[in-house]
Amino acid sequence: MGDVNDKPRRRYSSATRSEGARRTRQAIVATAGALFVERGYAATSLADIATAAGVARPTVFAAFGSKGALLGQVLDQGLAGDDAPVPVAERPWFQPVWSATTPAAVFAAYAEVCLVIGRRAAPLFEAVRRAADDAPEAAQLWATLQDNRRAGARMVVAHAQRLGPLAPHLDADTATDIVWIYNDPAHYAALVSERGWAEDRFRQWLADTMCQTLLGGPS
Missing domain, CATH: 1.10.357.10 (Tetracycline Repressor, domain 2)
Incomplete structure (x- = not known):
């Protein structure tokens, strides 16, 4: 004691x-x-x-x-x-995608998400892409990034389809592939960082392009 x-x-x-x-x-x-x-x-x-x-x-x-x-x-x-x-899809800046009430609004909101991610991570994505040629751990991470981007695209397309139809010639799998192409941060790096586009111009281009390709009309 x-x-x-x-x-x-x-x-x-x-x-x-x-x-x-x-x-x-x-x-x-x-x-x-x-x-x-x-x-x-x-x-x-x-x-x-x-x-x-x-x-x-x-x-x-x-x-x-x-x-x-x-x-x-x-x-x-x-x-x-x-x-x-907290997963990306549960972040406050992702919530406008879930609260959208039309397919066009979904893709317009997702264009803003792509802008946010591009602003933050485009140079990091490029660093991983370059490292993937020589470092197995970077190659594995790069493959995971591609899979995750496609999973995100599939999730957004599925939500848009619950609110309305896609363009008549598109199935969900093809639409997912298209969104997967457009959600690549390399687009932000090329158009904003390299070509000097204003972020608002980039966001509007991305929204309009996705809506035109996936729905057959502008955002």
């Missing part, structure tokens, strides 16, 4: 520790994303990322385990906008 004069020790705040660890992870992710885009995945080491983020290399390894896992986290946060465990 302890001395009656002993005072209880102050409990270390686990919340403070957790927040500090989260901030460290966020700094690592942000730094890694910038370096992967600037230098390329293959030319960027965990030691490079640690130095640029101001942490020790073991800290990076302990937080993510491997460079490939870190690349995956960079992509996840680039797509979602933060590290909250």
Whole structure:
């Protein structure tokens, strides 16, 4: 039994520790994303990322385990906008797709989603695409990205079909393929980042193009 004069020790705040660890992870992710885009995945080491983020290399390894896992986290946060465990389709900025009341409104709202994702993640997608030629882990991630984009396209097409018909010559599978082509962030990179289109012009072009192709009329 302890001395009656002993005072209880102050409990270390686990919340403070957790927040500090989260901030460290966020700094690592942000730094890694910038370096992967600037230098390329293959030319960027965990030691490079640690130095640029101001942490020790073991800290990076302990937080993510491997460079490939870190690349995956960079992509996840680039797509979602933060590290909250909330799927893209449940994010507030995706909700206008679900609240749309006509197929044209669905594709117009989805054009805005594609704009948001392109703004955040187009350079990261390109970094992964380039890395996929030489790094198996990047190739696997690239394949997953393509599958996820097509799954998202299928989900949007199915929702539009519940609200009204597609163009007469289209079946759901072909419509999904078309949306999968249009939801590629490479379009944002080409037209906005390279050609200098205003974002509003890009969004309207994407909405009109999807509606014309999938429904036979403008958005």
